[in-house]
Every structure is written in structure tokens, then in C-alpha cells.
Amino acid sequence: MAAVIPKITKLSSLITRVLGCNPGPMTLQGTNTYLIGTGKRRVLVDAGQSGVPEYINNLSNVLDSEGCELSDIIVTHWHADHIGGVPDILRNLSYVPKIHKYPRSDKPEPDIGKIDVIPLVDGQKFDVEGASVEVLHTPGHTTDHVVLHVKEENVLLSADCILGEGTAVFEDLHSYMMSLDKILKLAPAVIYPGHGPIVQDPVSKIEYYIKHRLQRESQIVEVLTASDNPLTSMELVKIVYKETPVHLHPVAKVNLEHHLNKLVKDGKVEQMDEKWKIV
Numbered sequence: 001m002a003a004v005i006p007k008i009t010k011l012s013s014l015i016t017r018v019l020g021c022n023p024g025p026m027t028l029q030g031t032n033t034y035l036i037g038t039g040k041r042r043v044l045v046d047a048g049q050s051g052v053p054e055y056i057n058n059l060s061n062v063l064d065s066e067g068c069e070l071s072d073i074i075v076t077h078w079h080a081d082h083i084g085g086v087p088d089i090l091r092n093l094s095y096v097p098k099i100h101k102y103p104r105s106d107k108p109e110p111d112i113g114k115i116d117v118i119p120l121v122d123g124q125k126f127d128v129e130g131a132s133v134e135v136l137h138t139p140g141h142t143t144d145h146v147v148l149h150v151k152e153e154n155v156l157l158s159a160d161c162i163l164g165e166g167t168a169v170f171e172d173l174h175s176y177m178m179s180l181d182k183i184l185k186l187a188p189a190v191i192y193p194g195h196g197p198i199v200q201d202p203v204s205k206i207e208y209y210i211k212h213r214l215q216r217e218s219q220i221v222e223v224l225t226a227s228d229n230p231l232t233s234m235e236l237v238k239i240v241y242k243e244t245p246v247h248l249h250p251v252a253k254v255n256l257e258h259h260l261n262k263l264v265k266d267g268k269v270e271q272m273d274e275k276w277k278i279v
């Protein structure tokens with residue numbers, strides 16, 4: 001069990017974490033939101049979920065006690081536990097901060113009412129007093145996912161790309177792995193995730209994760225290469241995940257197909273009807 005995350009934590013002179021107070025199986029202890037900057041005008045990263053007065057109160061207490069306002073709210077991706085709180089936050093303010101999010105490429109944006117959302121661009125920079133924040137598009141978890149790099153402290157706000165506990169979920173393994181590479185190149189000193197506690201020593205954690213995925217991938221390639229006939233996903237599961245209990249094979253199949261779709265994109269595997277074969 002991970003350590004309890006306090007509702008409000010001043011992580012450094014630059015960054016304060018405000019817990020979304022929306023615990024659940026997918027959100028763990030809740031969504032972590034982060035207030036960045038040292039001056040009167042600050043940037044909030046993620047807005048928690050809709051209908052959580054405790055979070056709205058905690059956030060406005062922080063703003064009051066620090067004597068600051070929100071100039072911008074950056075939403076890391078379209079999921080309800082990150083964007084849902086935006087209308088509630090705005091309703092509670094006497095001014096209007098700018099709302100930013102990277103556009104989705106798969107489906108329409110979620111409905112958050114009549115709120116202008118300014119599209120983020122990969123590499124975009126936000127200069128707040130005390131901190132410069134760079135936006136990096138890191139698809140995989142979702143198509144619109146971004147992480148934020150705070151230069152002064154070499155901190156990466158990873159949102160749902162890397163979690164503080166458990167394993168990240170993703171829609172597309174191919175882009176997810178490329179996003180991990182992108183984060184690795186930054187070599188962040190520490191990661192502040194969207195859920196769960198702070199990740200110390202993130203570089204070795206990401207390297208381990210990539211290695212584990214690549215091992216699974218080469219195992220799949222080996223089995224397909226050795227097979228005389230194309231194989232179905234379930235036939236592959238029975239070989240590749242033979243140490244996994246049978247009742248978990250349907251879950252393993254989902255993982256395996258993530259790998260297979262990535263291998264198709266890499267040009268190493270081909271899908272014919274319901275079967276897979278090596279190129």
C-alpha cells in the first residue's frame with residue numbers, strides 16, 4: 001500500500017500539489033493537480049473531477065493563502081478525472097483563466113459546456129514567475145495526452161503516462177513506447193504523476209519498463225517466426241503467457257494484441273483474417 005497523499009502539499013517553492021479528492025479504482029487516491037509558479041499569477045495542471053466541493057475548497061484555500069490567481073489551466077488529457085473539474089473551478093473564480101488542452105485525433109472532445117479551450121502545441125512554453133514549463137505531446141494513454149517539464153527543478157509532470165503506483169494503461173502501445181522514449185531523453189530528476197506518489201529515480205524505472213515490454217515483444221516475434229502457420233491471438237496467448245493462470249488469459253490477450261498491433265505498425269508482423277504471421 002502506498003503512503004497516504006496529503007490533500008495539500010507544498011512540494012517545493014515552485015510547485016504545490018492539490019489532491020483531487022476523487023479516490024477510486026482507476027484514480028487511486030485521486031487525481032493529483034499541481035499549482036506552478038511563485039508569483040501572483042500561476043498555472044494549474046489538471047482540474048480533477050466534476051462535483052467534488054472538497055477539492056474546490058482546498059484549491060481556493062491554497063490560492064488565498066498564497067495570495068495568487070490562476071492565469072492558465074492546462075489539462076493533460078480529456079479524461080473526466082482531469083478535465084471534469086474545470087467548470088467547477090471557473091464557477092468559483094471572479095476572473096477567467098485561460099484553459100488549454102491538446103486536441104484529440106480519435107474522437108470529438110468531451111462536453112464541458114461553453115468554455116473556450118485553447119489548443120496546445122507540442123513544445124509550447126508557459127513562462128510563469130519562477131518557472132518555465134514546456135508542453136510535450138505524449139500520446140499513448142490517449143491521443144491528446146501531454147506531459148509538462150518544469151525546467152528549473154527538472155521535474156516532469158507525467159499525468160497518466162507514468163503513474164506513481166501500479167502500471168499505466170494505454171490505448172496504443174506503439175505511441176506509448178515512443179512517448180516513454182521522449183520522456184527518457186529529458187532525463188527528469190523526479191516525476192510528479194497524475195495519480196499516486198512522487199516517482200524518485202524515474203529514469204531507471206522507465207528503462208526497466210521499456211526493457212520488460214521489449215522482452216515480451218521479442219518473445220512474440222520468436223514464437224511467430226518459429227511457427228509454420230499463422231496463429232490466432234488465443235493460440236499465441238497459450239504459448240507466450242503459459243505461466244499465466246488460464247482465467248487471466250482473456251486479459252493477457254488484450255495485452256498481447258497491444259503488442260501485435262505495435263508490431264504491425266513497426267512492419268514486423270502481418271494480420272490476416274483473425275491470424276497473425278511474421279513479415
Ligand SMILES: [Zn+2]
Pocket residue numbers: 027031079081082160194195
Ligand atoms: Zn487520470
